[in-house]
Amino acid sequence: MEYTKITSDILAQITQIIGAQNVFTDEESLGNYAHDETEDLKYYPEVVVKPTDANQISALLRLCNANHIPLTPRGGGTGLSGAALPIYGGILLSMEKFKAIIDIDTENLQATVEPGVITEDFINAVGEHGLLYPVDPSSKGSCFIGGNVAHGSGGPRVVKYGTIREYILNLEVVLPTGEIIWTGANTLKYASGYNLTQMMIGSEGTLGVVTKIVTKLVPKPQQSVLMLASFGENEKACAAVSAIFRAGIVPSALEFMERKGVEWVIKFDDIKFDLKPDVNAFLLIEFDGDDMDTIFKDCEKVNLVLEQFECRDVLFADTTQQKEDLWRMRRTMAESVKSNSVYKEEDTVVPRAALPKLINGIKEIGSRYGFESVCYGHAGDGNLHINIIKAGMSDADWKNKLKDGIVEIFELTSALGGTISGEHGIGLVQKEFMPIKYSEVNLNLMRGIKSIFDPNGILNPGKIF
């Protein structure tokens, strides 16, 4: 696609709109916003802007729309699919100055928040009012809530509390053509025409720039118990997952971790953990609620299930510190694995009973192509992150043959009823794989929807399809 380069005249207009102090063209700034956390990809924008209100974004998008300049919105830069990379240059729009928690409405259990708020800050702020916002991706300490909306992000608590789609009630959005709209209403239910709020969620910044977010909140549970169950085999651990739900148990988190992931966390981080030699897989299981008796009953029930899958050992985290250590182990796993090797990350999701077939298939494919893999993730949702590790693969094979292996992984995922991303999105790096799962008819519907919102294709071009 051909876009207009930013001339000094256009730059002057951008500066007029945003204010000189929030417009950056120095090499260091451009470099800082040339990448996210997707492998080692780098795309330099021509200019970085940090607007402070929706009207500035509106004026900027009108300018881009009139002059055919690409604009790429960016949240915390923690994305894993390259959705925030300015692949055609143009303007990189950082939302980092949209930092206000505008309102925590304790009467209605709702909040209004700007998209540049760090997810964990928001969780903590509502927590002080005894409320829970249960959407907490592993990157919660640095990702923005706006990025979570853009990607339909999840996290461990989806399994009990539902996806982000249940928690986003209404959005203020600047359209690519410059209009500012609210997509819906501040209500728990909505049947008032096409649901534009849901349309925005997971659209990866290609349909509009979110400038305010109204969320649902729920009462914060007072108690929780965290258990770490260890298994001799991946397959047994994965098979236990669906059995837990079949037994009528709904944990507030149910995470899977491979031994190798834990090994690398121990190496990378300073977590003390006694990793026994015969253990190859773990399930991290959390129950929350207000009543410890009920929680303990769930723990007992889950123990009975785990025994059927040759669970070796169950560790109960009693103290806050122990709980935090175990969660840190899970949350820093991606970072730890990546610090050790050239890697590629995939985000498969399947119906949860298909997890054993998925993990066995991944290992089998890896053995044929010569790559290793470390798998972990939100097993309760059937969502398995795969860190593919270069290991003994030659540079040439990594470059030329890996893709075929990934295609095989996604073909397997699709055959099991799954899809190619559960929460990381498609962005730049997964779009070539979309046809594995979705027909040209599906993709054309998406392209058509895009053309309605963004007739000139200026907003985050080159992503998803």
Next chain:
Amino acid sequence: MEYTKITSDILAQITQIIGAQNVFTDEESLGNYAHDETEDLKYYPEVVVKPTDANQISALLRLCNANHIPLTPRGGGTGLSGAALPIYGGILLSMEKFKAIIDIDTENLQATVEPGVITEDFINAVGEHGLLYPVDPSSKGSCFIGGNVAHGSGGPRVVKYGTIREYILNLEVVLPTGEIIWTGANTLKYASGYNLTQMMIGSEGTLGVVTKIVTKLVPKPQQSVLMLASFGENEKACAAVSAIFRAGIVPSALEFMERKGVEWVIKFDDIKFDLKPDVNAFLLIEFDGDDMDTIFKDCEKVNLVLEQFECRDVLFADTTQQKEDLWRMRRTMAESVKSNSVYKEEDTVVPRAALPKLINGIKEIGSRYGFESVCYGHAGDGNLHINIIKAGMSDADWKNKLKDGIVEIFELTSALGGTISGEHGIGLVQKEFMPIKYSEVNLNLMRGIKSIFDPNGILNPGKIF
């Protein structure tokens, strides 16, 4: 809009596609499908068809698309917004022969079901496997699950279990241009491009015809308690609603009923109920779970809240029969009210703490315009159904002035952060009110999305916008 009338030649082609035994043009059949449950509206189709598989629907839509013939899909005919009325004539497509529960997947806690299955039949079928599908609108005994998808339907258990959007994982859809697609994947999470599944939900049969539905299921709770709390005033009952959630309590249902609604149920139905003279409003509160101790703790907590709002009396339904009677009272309320008077039904939804202002406002507007109203609904979600009763209003005023009163109700709803429909949809009768809440920009986005799915505007034309 101008559409082609069905000629004998076209009818022959329709008959060829669907089979003569499933094509109806006799007056009785046309009359049976000329109305739904929306007031007294009647629009006759030119032909009624009852296809038996998706390929027939595909061929039919190709025929309609090529010849510019309107086609209106219809579920159980229980709609309250006129969305299934064939206002331009043409073909009425009844989904009543799509009656198969294809699969109840007890491994993955999912089911695949055809859209013509009656919602209650589906709930009972999964219940036999110890599973819960918690989307149960009041019309569950006669509505179709496909209609529920089309309308984003709710019901009392949304308050704990989330909306239908959490339970619909994947849809097989015939597009207006005839292609058959699956909208997504059979997974609990999805971040693989624009969410076409969510786009279909609540689109009221204007974007495609759903032919298969994959749902999420959850373990069925083993126990429940149902309480009926009575109040002297509507406002106090409504104010108690948000206080319950603020106290950290999440019931599995929290319904509001006005005295007049109960009076008319007693008249219409054969329910025995001792309606005390000083009681004017009720909250029907349900808790479910596996553990009676926990449920009783919730009951105690909720009692403490209710006391603060001058609750008169709390009745505990002990037996299955008592529970069923109370639920029947709530569920037959619409029918009972309608059997007594000329009426119009609205489906307001606001942030739940705004309920007292909403109900007081409705009464005040009614007193100025001369209509009465009976209010009831899913108060836990802020969703209040309003049956507007003609009462002393003259025929002329009912015809000419009522609309202004409804506009005032919706303006109030909107000012309180709410919207004009929570679960009944917009269809035909609410579309004139959409501009009260949504800008022309919003409506044009909806029209644009419609044009992408249905370039010739043949599928359920004249609805929503």
